[in-house]
Amino acid sequence: MASGEVIFIEGENSGRFPHCNAIFVDDEIPAVIDPATREDYLKSLHEQNLIKLVINSHYHIDHTRYNRLFRGATFAAHRLDAPAIQSLDENAKYAGIYEKLWFQAWKKVVREVWRHEEVEIGRTFEDLEEVCLGQNTLRIIHTPGHTPGHICVEFVEKKAVYLADIDLTKFGPWYGNARSDIDSFLSSIERLKRTKAETWYTAHGEGVLTGDITDRLEAYGSVIHERDRRILEFLSKERTREEIIDKALIYGKKWDPPQMFEFFEWMMVSKHIQRLERMGLVTTKNERYLSLESENTT
Ligand SMILES: [Zn+2]
Incomplete structure (x- = not known):
């Protein structure tokens, strides 16, 4: 009998790149979000043949690296990021590195060192789509900027939100891919300010936050304006x-x-x-x- 719990799994090295924190939902349809956390934990889920649904918040490899463990499951992601999860070449085009001389070297490392494997996305999400797992309803919040199809996932009954790479770190928002977009990132932060929840999970950084995070979102977004000022000054x-x-x-x-x-x-x-x-x-x-x-x- 599934407990219905939403379980936060801290990644190796506190979820620092190339790892991330992940979420396991112990429900009638057992699901994992961003399987790039501790390999031993994910392997034990895999050995129990538990996972039926894998959600990738976006196409970055530090969020998809252990997808390969869950080949029997359905993989899901936002429609706009799905092509870059299904193909490393598309991934590199989204990133803007496809034409670079070092692209082949990058691909070799991703395949041979990270042992990354592409998977087919069996379900693509649109904004505000809901997924019923049994005791939990997941609501997809499309939050582009970091990538075009970046999503946050709301756990409706638990009043919790997985923020993925809107990670509230001191470094601030990251938009270093060709298809990343600063203005969309700012709009996504504003949207999250209007989202009500009691618990917040991030893919990197602090991991779990509780209560009102409006100030944290404000500070995080203000890093973009700081960068604008620094660049203008230079x-x-x-x-x-x-x-x-x-x-x-x-x-x-x-x-x-x-x-x-x-x-x-x-x-x-x-x-x-x-x-x-x-x-x-x-x-x-x-x-x-x-x-x-x-x-x-x-
Ligand atoms: Zn990312």
């Missing part, structure tokens, strides 16, 4: 792409391997630059970037 002089990357305005410091740092740093910064250009605050000339405020005042 562009008070005309800068090249190389100078901007070298400053590590997003990550704060460089990390290895350099080509990956440079890729993700630029992906994040360039999304800010495009956003600031739309606001009329930055201009781009011959791949040089300059704040318009400084041009007007000097």
Whole structure:
């Protein structure tokens, strides 16, 4: 007899990348969300042949890495992220690394070191779709930005929400893929502020939070505005792409391997630059970037 419990499973190394925290719902249809937590725990679920439904909150490999253990289950994800879970090539296109020289090396590591395997998505979600597991109803909240099909999952009866990678960490929102989007991320944070729950689970960082998290969501979203300000300030002089990357305005410091740092740093910064250009605050000339405020005042 299923207990109906929603069980938070802390990931290895406190759920730091390339791991994440996960959720096991012990229900008539036993389900796991983001099986990339402790392998021993997931293996024991697998050995008991328990899991009937696997939900991936989005296509990132640190959320899908042990999907392969649950081959007999139905896999589900938002419609927009499903192609990138089903195919590593699509995954790389969503990320923006498909054309990179190091794409094949990345793919080899993902397949051989992580032993990642693609799975077929048997069920695709739309916003506000509900899934009845027996004692628990899951409500899908489409929260794009981090990825186009990123979802949070509400446990209706438990008054709880799994926030996935809207993870409330100090680092702040991450939108380092080609298909990530800052404005959608901000809208998703606003939407969560209007969502009522008593317990909140994150895929990384603190893991479990209780009560009102409006301030936490506010602080998390404000990191985006801080980054806008930092970038504008640095562009008070005309800068090249190389100078901007070298400053590590997003990550704060460089990390290895350099080509990956440079890729993700630029992906994040360039999304800010495009956003600031739309606001009329930055201009781009011959791949040089300059704040318009400084041009007007000097
Ligand atoms: Zn992610």
